Amino acid sequence: MSDSYHPSQSAPNSAALLAEAALKTENLNVYYGDKLAVRDVSLIIPRNRVVAFIGPSGCGKSTVLRCFNRMNDLITGARVEGQITFYDVDLYGKSVDPVSVRRRIGMVFQKPNPFPKSIFENIAFGARINGYKGDLDELVEQSLRKAAIWDEVKDKLKESGLALSGGQQQRLCIARAVALSPDVILMDEPCSALDPISTMRVEELIHELKQQYTIVIVTHNMHQASRVSDLTAFYNAEATQKGNKVGYLVEYDETTKIFHNPARQETQDYVSGRFG
Numbered sequence: 001m002s003d004s005y006h007p008s009q010s011a012p013n014s015a016a017l018l019a020e021a022a023l024k025t026e027n028l029n030v031y032y033g034d035k036l037a038v039r040d041v042s043l044i045i046p047r048n049r050v051v052a053f054i055g056p057s058g059c060g061k062s063t064v065l066r067c068f069n070r071m072n073d074l075i076t077g078a079r080v081e082g083q084i085t086f087y088d089v090d091l092y093g094k095s096v097d098p099v100s101v102r103r104r105i106g107m108v109f110q111k112p113n114p115f116p117k118s119i120f121e122n123i124a125f126g127a128r129i130n131g132y133k134g135d136l137d138e139l140v141e142q143s144l145r146k147a148a149i150w151d152e153v154k155d156k157l158k159e160s161g162l163a164l165s166g167g168q169q170q171r172l173c174i175a176r177a178v179a180l181s182p183d184v185i186l187m188d189e190p191c192s193a194l195d196p197i198s199t200m201r202v203e204e205l206i207h208e209l210k211q212q213y214t215i216v217i218v219t220h221n222m223h224q225a226s227r228v229s230d231l232t233a234f235y236n237a238e239a240t241q242k243g244n245k246v247g248y249l250v251e252y253d254e255t256t257k258i259f260h261n262p263a264r265q266e267t268q269d270y271v272s273g274r275f276g
């Protein structure tokens with residue numbers, strides 16, 4: 001085990017953690033084929049908090065994020081060891097249906113990916129196939145309002161979601177995730193394809209959404225991590241003897257601590273831009 005790994009620092013004992021644990025990983029290892037991609041991640045994602053994952057490219061941020069809603073199940077050869085619990089239920093337990101996991105733990109991707117359908121159908125479609133029995137008009141309006149895009153689209157609900165700007169498309173995708181009433185929303189670099197104004201809108205939206213949802217966001221933008229998150233997990237990667245790189249969690253704590261007074265020198269080096 002590397003000198004840089006200190007398990008005690010992967011579980012902060014801070015005020016931000018006083019909320020109930022929504023997600024918890026214990027000694028999580030993720031492999032692609034026989035290659036270990038991330039090792040020994042233990043952390044708690046508290047309910048109704050925003051947690052940012054930061055770190056250099058390839059350190060496993062997206063890999064860990066995808067474990068939270070079993071998206072890695074869809075990648076041939078991907079394998080998880082250790083435990084992930086979602087409100088104390090083993091997320092990888094034999095009786096757990098990955099599709100229902102993804103309903104409760106939604107995901108927004110780097111590139112906005114609306115369905116090639118109307119704005120209305122982008123929201124209504126998922127609800128309908130999930131057997132939603134309520135008023136679809138109401139659901140569409142409420143979801144678009146929660147994603148702060150209702151005013152911009154309310155007069156063109158029949159138009160294609162693909163005709164919206166990139167920033168609007170991303171908020172539409174957030175509305176689509178919200179419409180399924182998830183507990184957690186995972187966001188994998190949700191602003192990296194957006195201009196600064198759209199980015200600001202999405203960041204404001206994250207602030208609003210955390211009243212109701214738990215959010216985990218992967219971001220390369222450290223200003224964004226410091227603006228939007230309550231807690232930050234810093235990952236790094238190191239070369240193994242075989243010459244592969246393996247990611248690990250260096251430090252996890254309140255965002256202000258990670259950015260202004262981290263416990264580890266490698267965190268300090270990264271947040272001050274000295275590497276990565």
Ligand SMILES: Nc1ncnc2c1ncn2[C@@H]1O[C@H](COP(=O)(O)OP(=O)(O)OP(=O)(O)O)[C@@H](O)[C@H]1O
Nearest residue numbers: 032037056057058059060061062063064075245247
């Ligand atoms: N589908 C896949 N198949 C095989 N290996 C993968 C796959 N996805 C990721 N990896 C490997 O797992 C490791 C971690 O990748 P991951 O994308 O999780 O890192 P990341 O920190 O999110 O990187 P980035 O910031 O560049 O998105 C890398 O070595 C990567 O090559």
